[in-house]
Amino acid sequence: MKARILRYLKHIFLTLAVILPCLILFGLSQGATANYGTQQYFMDWHNDGPYVFYETDSTVSIHHVQGNRDDGFELKTETHSLIGAPIASTFYNPDSSQFEVSLAAQFTTPPAVYNDGSSILAISDIEGNYRAFRDFLIHHSVIDTNLKWTFGNGHLVLPGDFVDRGAYVTQVLWFIHYLEQAARQHGGQVHFIIGNHELKAMHGNTGSASEKYTYIASFLNRQQHDLTGPDSYIGRWLESKNALERINGHLFVHGGIHPDFAESELSIGEVNTIIRSGYRRAYFPRAEGDEHELLHSGRTGPCWYRGYFKENLEQEQVTAALDKFGAKDVIVGHTLQHRVKTHFEGKVIAIDVKHPSDHEMNWPHGASEGLLIEGADYYRLREDGSRKALK
Structure with missing residues (x-):
């Protein structure tokens, strides 16, 4: 009996020794972390x-949280006219750093097509991690x-x-706004393209947000969805952004x-206009159908589509859709990868x-990566500042 029990336990141990590493590897491949x-x-x-x-179309209130958990929190509030381009300071407490942004009186939607031959650096899905974002840009x-x-x-x-x-979405968004202003002064461009989580934020869906922002909104005597709502400066700034852009022949979405x-008659500009019309309205299938459902759908819309990685697409299907927009390839985020890499004979680059x-x-701790395009050369950029030819 004792020998039988030992054999039984041995079989269980061996089975677990095989299954557990497989489960861990599968989890890692899906982006799981402990x-x-x-x-x-x-x-x-x-x-x-x-x-x-x-407060009005030309007046804003600027709020900063003051205090701590032990002594309690309060707000520091200032009111300014936008006519004088007031300065708003953004603080990042983990390393006691800060930067300043000039507030704009109004926002204009940027062009959707650029052709200037300049270098392109792309990074996606930062998800509120300011230091990772900032340090990657410094290293490159x-x-x-x-x-x-x-x-340049x-x-x-x-x-x-x-x-x-x-937990640092506020810092990330203001940093992008800061970078836009800094780039323009030197002839550069920052292109903030709307993803499904920016859509969710504008729709008022806060289910994926850090718990921190529940309390921040409470300090402000507001609801969490107000932080990116239509009465917020950041909310109106987000509303001005595109969902796809073509830069030097490369489509970014x-x-x-x-x-x-591939069968659509819509231009890139028209696609952006239609998608932008849904920035404040969550999509739902309509009983009578909607000619723009392909663009708004959480399954097929450009902000949501995962077909390059989840469907059995043919090379010709991918190429035909890109040809419609005059693009040589498409650069996407959204679907997690082990590293920046190409698919469909280089027509899709996942970052x-x-x-x-x-x-x-x-x-695992995670490691930032990005993409650099210099003319006809593509590079996978690593967190430490190194780069490797991609295709």
């Missing part, structure tokens, strides 16, 4: 902000350690999902282009990777 704690500074919200809301000479723009007339492309999950687009978390302690 969380073993939260950084001590997570609750340090002193000076967190700015949170800017319109987009900015210097003083946050000064050093990428280059294009910095950010194909969506810079919000939700992380968060999710992808459904093959049915969503697991970035390091600013506030969570995870295993």
Whole structure:
């Protein structure tokens, strides 16, 4: 009996020894991480902000959180006219850094097509991790350690999902706005392209946001969805952004282009206008049907589509959809990869990777990557500042 029990336990042990590594490897391939704690500074919200809301069309209130968990929190609030381009300071407490942004009196939607031959650097799916984002740009000479723009007339492309999950979404969004202003002064461009999580934020869906923002909204005497709502400065700024852009022949979009687009008569500009009309209305299938359902759908819309990785597409389908928009290839985020890599004979370049978390302690830690395009040369950019030819 004892020998039988030992054999039985031996079989169980051997089975687990085979199955567990397979499960771990499968989990890692799907982007799974093991969380073993939260950084001590997570609750340090002193000076967190700015949170800017319109009082009138030309006047805003600028709020910063003051205090701490032990002594209690309060707000520091200032009211300014936008006519004088007031300055809003953004603080990042983990390393006591800050930067300043001039507030714009109004926002204009950027062009959707660019042809200038300048270099392009793209990184996606930062998800509220400010330090990972900032340090990656420093390591690849987009900015210097003083946050000064050093990428000349280059294009910095950010194909969506810079919000939700992380605890420093406020810092990330204001940093993008800061980079836009810094780039323009040197002839460069920053392209912030809307992803499905930016859509969710504008729809008022806060289910993926850090719990921190529930409390921040409470301090402000508002609901969490108000932080990116139509009365917020950041909310109106988001509303001005495109969902897809073509830069030097490369199409940038968060999710992808459904093959049915090959039959569409719509231009890139018209596609953006239609998608933008849904920025404040969550999509739902209509009983009578909708001619624009392909663009708004959570399955087929450019901000949501995962078909390059989840469907059995043919090379011809991918190519035909790109030809419709006059694009040589498409660069996407949205669907997690082990590393930046190409699919469909180089027609699809996937750049969503697991970035390091600013506030969570995870295993694996994650490592940022991005894409650099210089003329006909493509490079996979690594977190340490190195690069490797991609195709």
